[in-house]
Amino acid sequence: MNAWGQGALLRAAPWVFVLIWSTGFVVARYGMPHAPPMSFLAWRFAFSVLGLVLWARWAGARWPTTRSQWGHLAVVGVLLHAGYLGGVWAAVKAGMGAGLVALIVGLQPVLTAVWVSAVDRLGEGRVSLRQWAGLGLGFAGLVMVVWDKLGVGEAGPVSLALALWALLAITAGTLYQKRHVVAGDPRTGNAVQLMAALAVAAPLAWLEAEPIVLHPHFIGAMAWSVLVLTLGGNSLMYLLIQRGAATAFTSLLYLVPPCTAVLAWLLFGETLTALALVGMGIVAWGVWLVVRSQGGSASHPTR
Template identity: 50%
Template structure:
């Protein structure tokens, strides 16, 4: 931005860029998991990731003298959000893929989150979801389905592991419940200390589950270390901070609709890195998803569109 620019204009420009940057960063999570999961058990992988994140966030928060939650209840709310958004969601996705559930099918199940969020946001938070948003949400879901069908060759598979499907559904419930809980009980948090408390909650959940369900196997290859570093810095710090900022600033059902863009963007990144096929059906699905998100997120008003 040029020197002397109005701080309010600069802030509006950065706020407008945040949703785009969030989608790009969040979409790389599946890529990082693809690199790292062959070298570690899923819950053990996540527990190590969350521990490293805390080792980064806590000293930074102390250095910045960021305010910590003022009461045990506030800290508890942040830890519950972390257990849901990070622990249950990521744990469910990682376990589903580890148990042989196709990544496309897992993405489709989790991709139902905006619809589920919009369905319950009204009764719980008093948000109004209008016909334009419902149309956008429906188009977004349709676009995700087209992308997934293309990646699966028109067949989502048979003989799928029931526990793997259950963990994918658990991930859907986790990210939906965590988003709503954050908006209802923890929206006023400081991003630096609040995020640290969230990852503490996620670490407690994933560590307990890993101790009970896994052997703690990790192969410390360079590929695993690189994937871990990317997921820690770019996803757990960068993308999560953007998500909390967007939830704090906008209506939760509109924030949730951004997740419709993640499968198409992930498919594009996978095509660029791994030469994975993207046929005409996937390209049509991406276009439909983009239109759907636009309808759900951008609301016309008297002086233009209302954004997140």
């Protein structure tokens, strides 16, 4: 491939990543009628571990060398995969739309940035007035979006609690990863994380009474989750960061909720009223204020 073609691919990579990342919420909506959440995730984690192990073996990738590295990766895996994905999928199963789930957990970079600044553990400064204003705007916008959904049952107490649990899990996981996980090969690191997530998800799956139905939608959602989201999405994220896009990378995550909303509208007929659209705009404004003050230092979770 010539230099022009390589440059075009690199320019397109961020937008391809946003599209892939956004489909994670849509896939949850697509597969949930045919499987309980933890059962689906347990099989997804198992197939993903198999794929990553084979890929790492073929490429000769290095595995973590110390027990502490394995332990830190396991903690991150439980939080980011079992906790975060479990909350997202369970919220969708409980009736919450893909667009609303994406918006709620999309506040993760804001919470991460403000927490890091507040505790000042990583030397990144205290919380500025601009950041507090951004956090307040983001919360107000989220209330507007959620409030609009309360009357139609999409954001009931159970689904809302599950989505907030997913938000807390991914925030805690990224903060832990930022502080404790050293740089390493993403294939082996993700494999260790998913092994730990599988150890949590598998026993929970045994407690679910609903059976798995091998519907074409279930098979398609599983294949997309493993091949595109886990193997493809994570690899593309690593490529973007390695290519020097780490500073701008965080801003891509804020394009995910509107992209998810459009996909959910096209595929499932999910709607957002004027109040919800205004609330989404306020969330974006608040996030922009925080990220502008933080300088794009929020962590980058795995999917």
